[in-house]
Amino acid sequence: MKTKTLSLVLFAGTALAALPAQAAGSLNLICSADVVICEQMTGDFQKETGIKVNMVRLSSGETYAKVRAEARNPKTDIWWAGTGDPHLQAASDGLTLEYKSPMLDQLQDWAKKQAEGSGYRTVGVYAGALGWGYNTEIFSKKGLKEPKCWADLLDTSLKGEVQMANPNSSGTAYTALASLVQIMGEDQAFDYLKKLNGNIAQYTKSGSAPVKAAARGETGLGIVFMHDAVSQTAEGFPIKAIAPCEGTGYEIGSMSIIRGAKNLDSAKAWYDWALKPEVQSRMKDAKSFQLPSNKSAEVPKEAPRFEDIKLIDYDFATFGDAEKRKQLLERWDREVGAAAN
Numbered sequence: 001m002k003t004k005t006l007s008l009v010l011f012a013g014t015a016l017a018a019l020p021a022q023a024a025g026s027l028n029l030i031c032s033a034d035v036v037i038c039e040q041m042t043g044d045f046q047k048e049t050g051i052k053v054n055m056v057r058l059s060s061g062e063t064y065a066k067v068r069a070e071a072r073n074p075k076t077d078i079w080w081a082g083t084g085d086p087h088l089q090a091a092s093d094g095l096t097l098e099y100k101s102p103m104l105d106q107l108q109d110w111a112k113k114q115a116e117g118s119g120y121r122t123v124g125v126y127a128g129a130l131g132w133g134y135n136t137e138i139f140s141k142k143g144l145k146e147p148k149c150w151a152d153l154l155d156t157s158l159k160g161e162v163q164m165a166n167p168n169s170s171g172t173a174y175t176a177l178a179s180l181v182q183i184m185g186e187d188q189a190f191d192y193l194k195k196l197n198g199n200i201a202q203y204t205k206s207g208s209a210p211v212k213a214a215a216r217g218e219t220g221l222g223i224v225f226m227h228d229a230v231s232q233t234a235e236g237f238p239i240k241a242i243a244p245c246e247g248t249g250y251e252i253g254s255m256s257i258i259r260g261a262k263n264l265d266s267a268k269a270w271y272d273w274a275l276k277p278e279v280q281s282r283m284k285d286a287k288s289f290q291l292p293s294n295k296s297a298e299v300p301k302e303a304p305r306f307e308d309i310k311l312i313d314y315d316f317a318t319f320g321d322a323e324k325r326k327q328l329l330e331r332w333d334r335e336v337g338a339a340a341n
Contacts, residue, residue, distance in 0.1 A: 026052045027266040028075060030067075032060040032082025032171065033253070034208055034231070037286040041080070044282065045273060051266050059206050060086040060171030067095050067258060077261040078270050081125060083171030083207075084114055085178065087254035088320025091121035096256040099268065103275035103294070111293035114252045117317060124252040125274060126283070126290035129309045130175055131248055133211040133229025133239040134221040144220065149245040150180070150192070153221075158199045161220030163210035165203060166337070168329055171251070172207025176223055177328055178319040179249025182312055193336045203340060215239050225251060226304040227289040234287050234302055243309040250311055253290060 031038035035057050042055045058066065060082030067076060067090055079087070079096075090096050098120045104112060111124030132147070139146065144161070147153050153162060165173035180189040201219050204210055210222025211229045215237035222229070229241035255274060257267045273279060280297035283290065289303045318324055 025050075025263060025266045026054065027263050027270060028077045029053050029055045029270065030063050030076050030079045031055055031057050032063055032079065034228070034286070034288060037283055037288040038081075040282070040286040041274070041279075044279070045270060048273070049269060051269060053270075059165075059169050061167070061169040061174060062205075064090055068093065071095055071259075074258045074260040074262070076258045077263045077267040079256045079258060080270070080274060081253050081255070083175050084122070084124065084252040084254040084316060085174055085320045085325065086171050087122040087256050088114075088118055088316060089322040089325055090256060091118040092320070092322055095259055096121040097259045097261065097264075099257050099271060101268075101272050101275055103272055106277070106295055107275065107293045108291075108295055110252055114254060114316070117320075122254045122256040123271075123275070124293045125255045126253040126280070126288075126292055127250060127306070128225040128227045128253065128290045129243060129248055129250045129304055129306065129311060130172070130179055130224075131226040131229065131241060131243045131304075131309075132221055132223045133214060133226070133232060133241050135214045135217060135219075135238055136240050137238045138214075138217060138220045142220070146240075146242075147221065148242060150183070151246070153199065153223075154192070154195050156199075158220065160199065160201045162196070162199045162223065163202050163204060163213055163219045163221070164200065164223035165207045165210060166205060167332055168337075169205045170207040172225055172228075173203075173223075174325065174329075175225075175249050175251050177332060179312065179314065181328065182249065182315060182319075183247055190331060190335055193332070194339065197336055197339055200340065203337070211239060225290075226309075230289045230302050230304060231287045234289070241304060243304065245310070247310045247312045249314045250306070252316070 064086035114124040167173035208228040211224045214222045215232040226241045232239040277294040277296035280292035284300040289300045
C-alpha cells in the first residue's frame with residue numbers, strides 16, 4: 001500500500017472520506033503518563049495500524065499550557081493520559097473536540113461521567129488514588145516512623161525527606177492541592193502546605209519523579225499517585241505505598257482530541273483503540289498499575305483498589321474549572337512556591 005498522511009485527504013478541515021483504521025497515516029500525540037507506557041502504547045498502535053505516531057511526553061499541566069498556547073494553530077492531534085482536571089479545563093476552554101466513541105458503552109461509570117461532564121470533549125482511560133511511597137530502607141536506617149496520615153508528613157523528623165511536584169506543571173500535584181482543599185478547606189490546606197514546605201527537599205516538574213527519587217535513595221518519600229509507587233515496588237525497589245488515613249483524592253486519567261487536529265481520522269483511530277480492553281490490559285506490561293476504564297480489561301493484581309482506600313467525593317466539576325485552577329495556582333505560587341525559592 002502506498003503510504004500517505006491523512007492531511008492529504010482533508011479539504012477545508014473536513015475529511016473527504018473516513019479511512020479504515022488499517023490505513024497508513026500520521027498522528028501527533030502528547031502522552032502525559034510515564035514514558036515507558038507512552039512508548040509501549042505508541043509502538044503497539046503503530047504496529048497494529050501502520051499509522052506513524054510522533055509522540056512527545058509532557059506532564060498534564062505542561063500539555064494544557066501548550067495546547068492553550070497553540071489554539072490558533074494546533075500542533076497536536078490527541079492528548080492521551082494525565083490527570084483529568086487539565087483535560088476538563090481544556091474542554092471548558094473549547095480547546096478539545098466533542099467525540100463519542102463507539103467504545104463508550106464498554107466503559108466504567110466513572111469514565112462515562114468524565115465524558116458526559118465535559119460534553120464528550122474528554123473521556124476516562126484509567127483511574128488511580130493519590131497517596132505516597134516511601135523508601136523503607138531509608139526510613140529504617142534513619143529511625144523514621146511510617147507516615148500513615150497527611151498530618152504525619154509535617155513531623156520535623158522528615159525535614160528534607162519529602163518530594164512532591166509543582167502543581168503548575170504536574171497534574172498529580174494539582175490533584176494533591178485540590179484534594180487537600182476539599183479535605184481541610186482552602187485556608188487550612190494552604191496552612192498545611194506552608195508547614196509541609198519545611199520538609200520538602202524539591203518540587204519536581206513531573207508528578208511521578210518524587211517516588212522515583214525515593215526509589216533511587218535520593219529522598220525518603222514522594223507524594224504521588226499510589227500506582228506510581230507500586231510501579232517502583234514492582235521494579236524491585238524498597239518502596240511502600242500508603243493511602244492517607246484522613247482520606248484522599250483520585251485521578252481519572254483522561255484522553256482528548258485537540259480542536260483543529262490536522263490528522264483527525266488518525267486521532268479518532270487512536271481514541272477508539274486506546275479504549276479497547278486488550279489494549280488497557282497490556283498496560284501492566286509497562287508496569288502501569290492504574291485501574292482501567294474498560295469494564296472487560298484485566299485489573300492488574302498490583303493495582304491499589306478503590307474499595308481499600310478512604311476516598312473523598314472528588315469534585316471534578318469545580319476543580320476542573322479553568323478559573324478555579326488559576327486561582328489555586330496563583331495562591332500556591334504566592335504562599336508556598338515563593339517561600340520555597
